[in-house]
Amino acid sequence: MVNGFSHTKNSLTFLKKYIVPFSEIKMTDISLVGGKNASLGEMIQFMIPKGIEVPNGFAITVDAYDEFIAYNQLDAKIKEEIGKCDIDDIRSLTKTGMIIRQLMVSSEFPQDIADNIIEEYYKLSAQYGQENTDVAVRSSATAEDLPDASFAGQQETYLNVRSANDVLTCVRKCWASLFTDRAISYRAHFNYDHFDVKLSVGIQKMVRSDLAVSGVAFSIDTESGFKDVVLINSSYGLGELIVQGAVSPDEFLVFKPTLKKGFNSIIEKKRGAKDIKMIYDPSSEKRVKNVHVDKEYQKVFSLNNENILKIAKWVCLIEDYYTELKGHWCPMDIEWGIDGLTNQLFILQARPETIHSMKQNTVISEYKMDDSVKTVLLKGIAVGNKVATGKVNVLYSIDGRGSISDGSDFKEGDILVTEMTDPDWEPLMKKASAIITDRGGRTCHAAIIAREMGIPAIVGTMNGSEVLIAGTEITVSCAEGAVGMVYEGILDYTETKTDITNLPETRTPIMLNVGSPEMALNFASYPQKGVGLAREEFIINNYIQVHPMALLKHKTLGDAELTKSINSLIVGYDNEEDYFIKRLSYGISKIGAAFYPNKVIVRFSDFKSNEYFNMLGGKYFEPKEENPMIGWRGASRYYSESYKEAFVMECKAISVVREKMGLNNVIVMIPFCRTIMEIQKVLAIMEEAGLKRGENGLEVYLMAEIPSNIILADQFADYIDGFSIGSNDLTQLALGLDRDSSLVAHIYDERNDAVKMLITQLIKVAKSKGKKVGICGQGPSDFPDFAQFLVEQGIDSISVTPDSFLRTSKAIYEIEQELLRDNKNINK
Numbered sequence: 088m089v090n091g092f093s094h095t096k097n098s099l100t101f102l103k104k105y106i107v108p109f110s111e112i113k114m115t116d117i118s119l120v121g122g123k124n125a126s127l128g129e130m131i132q133f134m135i136p137k138g139i140e141v142p143n144g145f146a147i148t149v150d151a152y153d154e155f156i157a158y159n160q161l162d163a164k165i166k167e168e169i170g171k172c173d174i175d176d177i178r179s180l181t182k183t184g185m186i187i188r189q190l191m192v193s194s195e196f197p198q199d200i201a202d203n204i205i206e207e208y209y210k211l212s213a214q215y216g217q218e219n220t221d222v223a224v225r226s227s228a229t230a231e232d233l234p235d236a237s238f239a240g241q242q243e244t245y246l247n248v249r250s251a252n253d254v255l256t257c258v259r260k261c262w263a264s265l266f267t268d269r270a271i272s273y274r275a276h277f278n279y280d281h282f283d284v285k286l287s288v289g290i291q292k293m294v295r296s297d298l299a300v301s302g303v304a305f306s307i308d309t310e311s312g313f314k315d316v317v318l319i320n321s322s323y324g325l326g327e328l329i330v331q332g333a334v335s336p337d338e339f340l341v342f343k344p345t346l347k348k349g350f351n352s353i354i355e356k357k358r359g360a361k362d363i364k365m366i367y368d369p370s371s372e373k374r375v376k377n378v379h380v381d382k383e384y385q386k387v388f389s390l391n392n393e394n395i396l397k398i399a400k401w402v403c404l405i406e407d408y409y410t411e412l413k414g415h416w417c418p419m420d421i422e423w424g425i426d427g428l429t430n431q432l433f434i435l436q437a438r439p440e441t442i443h444s445m446k447q448n449t450v451i452s453e454y455k456m457d458d459s460v461k462t463v464l465l466k467g468i469a470v471g472n473k474v475a476t477g478k479v480n481v482l483y484s485i486d487g488r489g490s491i492s493d494g495s496d497f498k499e500g501d502i503l504v505t506e507m508t509d510p511d512w513e514p515l516m517k518k519a520s521a522i523i524t525d526r527g528g529r530t531c532h533a534a535i536i537a538r539e540m541g542i543p544a545i546v547g548t549m550n551g552s553e554v555l556i557a558g559t560e561i562t563v564s565c566a567e568g569a570v571g572m573v574y575e576g577i578l579d580y581t582e583t584k585t586d587i588t589n590l591p592e593t594r595t596p597i598m599l600n601v602g603s604p605e606m607a608l609n610f611a612s613y614p615q616k617g618v619g620l621a622r623e624e625f626i627i628n629n630y631i632q633v634h635p636m637a638l639l640k641h642k643t644l645g646d647a648e649l650t651k652s653i654n655s656l657i658v659g660y661d662n663e664e665d666y667f668i669k670r671l672s673y674g675i676s677k678i679g680a681a682f683y684p685n686k687v688i689v690r691f692s693d694f695k696s697n698e699y700f701n702m703l704g705g706k707y708f709e710p711k712e713e714n715p716m717i718g719w720r721g722a723s724r725y726y727s728e729s730y731k732e733a734f735v736m737e738c739k740a741i742s743v744v745r746e747k748m749g750l751n752n753v754i755v756m757i758p759f760c761r762t763i764m765e766i767q768k769v770l771a772i773m774e775e776a777g778l779k780r781g782e783n784g785l786e787v788y789l790m791a792e793i794p795s796n797i798i799l800a801d802q803f804a805d806y807i808d809g810f811s812i813g814s815n816d817l818t819q820l821a822l823g824l825d826r827d828s829s830l831v832a833h834i835y836d837e838r839n840d841a842v843k844m845l846i847t848q849l850i851k852v853a854k855s856k857g858k859k860v861g862i863c864g865q866g867p868s869d870f871p872d873f874a875q876f877l878v879e880q881g882i883d884s885i886s887v888t889p890d891s892f893l894r895t896s897k898a899i900y901e902i903e904q905e906l907l908r909d910n911k912n913i914n915k
Contacts, residue, residue: 105151106203109144109289114412120146121227121287126437133408139401140433143214144222144291145207149229151200152262152286159194162282165266174275177497180514184268191263196255204258205251208290221249221293221367224257225436226264229285243267246325247293247367247374254290261288272514294435297366297375298427300389301326302336304398306343306406307418307440309538310470311608313681314418316354317341317399320528321390323380324364326422326435332507332527332534333377335359335547337389341399342680345749352748353395354676355604356669358659359528360547361385386658397432398423405437413439451613453583453890454566462575465555467523467548469571470534472609474564474580475521475543477502481557482515502563504555508533516540521563523551523573545571569605585893587614591900595878598886599682600863604630604674607681610889614896617685617752618678619811619886620863623692623737626674628702631667632656635733637704638663649704664736671740672748679750686752688788688811688863691737693758695720716816716825721759721790726768738776745783756788756811761795766806780808791860792816797849804856810849811886814864818842837866838873850880859883867891871898878902 112120112128120128124146131141156162165187172183196204212220224245243264245257264270265286274281294301302321307314320329322336329336340355361380368376390398402421409417418440425432454474480501497503503519505512507526516522516536524533527546537544543565545551555561555573562578565571598619601607604626627635633653637644641653641663653663660666679687695715699705708729712718719727725734745751755778760766766789770780773787780787789796789803792813796803800810814837819826821841824834836842846862853860861884867874868891877885878899887895 105148105154105200106207107146107148108207109146109291112146118229119148119150119287120289121149121229121285122438123225123227123436124287124289125227127289127291129412130405130434130437134405134434137404137408139404140431142292142294142433142435144211144289146227147200147204147258147288147290149285149287151203152288154197154200155194155262158197159190161190161194164190166282169271169281172271174272174514177514180268180272184266184271187266188263191266192259194259196259201255204255204290208251208254211290211292215292219250221247222254223289223291223293223435224248224254224261225289225291226261227287227289228265229283229287244327245374246327247297247369249369258288262286269513272517276517291435294424294426294433295428296326296424296426297324297364299323299425299430300394301422301424301435302329302390304402304421304423305418305440306402306421308340308608309534311611313608313611314416315343315683316608316680317343317346317402319390319395319398319402320359321388322359322361322364323384323389324366324378325375326424327375328363328365328377329528330532332524332532332546334361334363335526335528336361338528339390339395340677340680341395342676342683342748342750343399343403344683345680346396346399347403348749350747350749351392351396352399352680353392353673354680354748354750355673356388358386358388361389388659394425394432401432401434405434409437409439449586449588451583451585451587451893453585454564455581455583455890456562456564456566456574457579457581459578461572461578463572464561464575465523465545465548465551465573467545467551467571467573468528468534469565469567469569470537470544470546471542471565473541473543474562474566474582475502476560476562476577477520479504479555479557479559479561481505481552481555483552502561504552504557506552508536521545523548523555523563525549525552543571545573548573568603587612590614590893590896593896593899594903595882595899596884597892597896597899598686598861598863598884599892600868600886600888601678601681604677606889607678611681613889613892615682615685615892616884617682618687619861619884620756621675621678621687621689623671623675623690624694624698626671627692627694630670630674633703634699634705634708635667635736636708636730637702638667639732640707641704644704644707646704646707652703667736668740668743671737672743675740675753676744676748676750679744679748679753682752683750684752686754686786687750688754688756689741690756690758690790691721691725691734693721693790714825716819722757722761722765722769723759725757726765726772731772734772735776738773738778742777745785746777751784754786754788754808756790757807758790758813759792759816760789760803761793763799763802763806766803770806780806790863791849792864793820794845797845797852800849800852801856804853804858807858809859809861809883810853812846812849812860812862812864814842814846814862814866817845817864818866821845837864838870838876843876846877847880850882854881861886867895871895874898875902879906 109128109131114125114129117125168183173179305318308316319339320336322334328334336359338357342352342354346352363377365375406419420438420440422436477500481504497515499518500520502521504523522533522537522544524546560577562574596616598617599615600620601618602622602625641650657666696709696712697715700709724730744753786808788809788811789807790813791810818837824831850860863886867885868887874895
């Protein structure tokens, strides 16, 4: 085994050989050709036979690098310059890097090395039927892409190189980039000897993605470390802008387990801005330039479903191969591109992911902001789940591409605010307590480095560098979901760490109440038994953003502004119904995938009329009720002619999740169902819409939250598979109070004897009818003694909010042990 990789075949040994075709290289040759080139060789030999396309090329070995250094007597000069450098001083670091790079770029090739490079370049050109083919010249360091440090992006890449002489020039520049400021600092940070890291260079046929689409893909969720998804970022043109964070890309999530079973397993699609793209420009020094993308292309997804699934399948094949090669799970970080001339998809690079794969997901770190009134200054995409405070330090790039202007005044603990970052910023980023950028998505450079360094970042704010004032104190919170919040001032927050391996195992299954699909993957590592309540309301509010009936009927209302708003939402979808069904299915499927194969109980929408009224277009369809809490909600809406069309769309979305995506662990729950007649009507409409109870294992639960549900439990049981107690509404209706009224709030208590008696009666009847009964109300989350009462009654499961999971688990375990000591039965 070499560098963690093993092969059944022996690795080739090269003795002072300067050029090696990719087809002769394997992962065991990292010491000769670096991690990037070794991986390309591995894929060309073993992935192309599996149907994966990889552009060909060759590697210039570290022997050539050593010979170049020796021929020009550069080693002593480099050691002298680094010896004089103060790594923590930005000015000193900049000066040292500049001197060393200039030495290397101005040095000459030994003639035999130059001849070998030129000869191999012409061979590659001939293979593609060209005299001078366009190639990418990529650095490949011997310490790059190893599992204990991510050197990815530390050295340079040159694109659209179209002549033998240009190749030689770019090779020298690649070797010089081993001593960029960022690379010198990075090696010092990870305690790598500057002279133990050597540089190979890869010459690879260019894929003309400047005419199409390119991006990156991870075989792991980069935020949560959830291992069962492929995360794909996509944008127009060359993929460098995604890595730089200069563009906000489209984002797609694909669920691996059902993908491998042949399902359309795209569980999330997010549209990015994609306002600029990088294309070829032979006249410029960099050989590329950025141009604006037409608005019509910005508004649609850059990848179709066919290519999303194809990329995901290839990523799974590559991950499986490298996992077998290494002997343990090996998540992958992959670059891909589609050639605009041939419409072919290619894998451009693949390397082991080096951040989440090294983490042990056994400790739950919970960050919580205090409940004081907060002034929100800015919002963006949250990276991580932490909170940080500090002073704003706004820095600007000098060329619009991310190159740092001046970081000499940046102090330890400052919050870095800028348009975007690139690897040149890394020495300075290490000092930051948090990072805020105008541009970028979850896989941009700033996001990657923030995760690696364990600091929170908020990217894609659009105008953070304009809104935030240098020197002011702020709080950066990534602890409140997918949206990162920037607050005025230094605010208090708490951090709680718990090792979940030390949690006692309870006999009573503990499930989670999950409202936000964005947070679902973060909760998947909890020792839970599934989701007892997933509310559709949150998904409709955040993913659909319009009243369902207004969505369907807006053209008949004569409201031009409403129609304009809805038309902007549904861009890229077939029609209004397609938009609703797909968006809702993405939100549901993300929760279903996070907890697969455990049961996920999705409650149909339970908006009240006052809540629906406030949604876009809601005023046209909602009545004004004196007490919406006991008005037109839940089941009574579903069969109403005024809402039935919307409920049918909800059913179709569930059907898509179960039948097309393969997530048959998702089941449904009917809320606020007052009578037997109502449940009969709802089940009939569900069946018409393609959701038939019992078909393909579909279970239907009843939200037991009305006294009639308990009084008639033996009759309701004939139509359902289980009950889930909604203790919030059950308490309201048992005690005859409005739980939204502050005037009677002091009476509201789930632990009231009347509520407990109803729950006890339901559990007894449900068990006599052979039906499961759980609870998903807030009571067990707020009151551990209430959770203990439920265990004593023999409840089948308890579903709690994630923030109360730890204390509820401990309370349940304690009462279970007490019952066992008293020789009482549990869950009987």
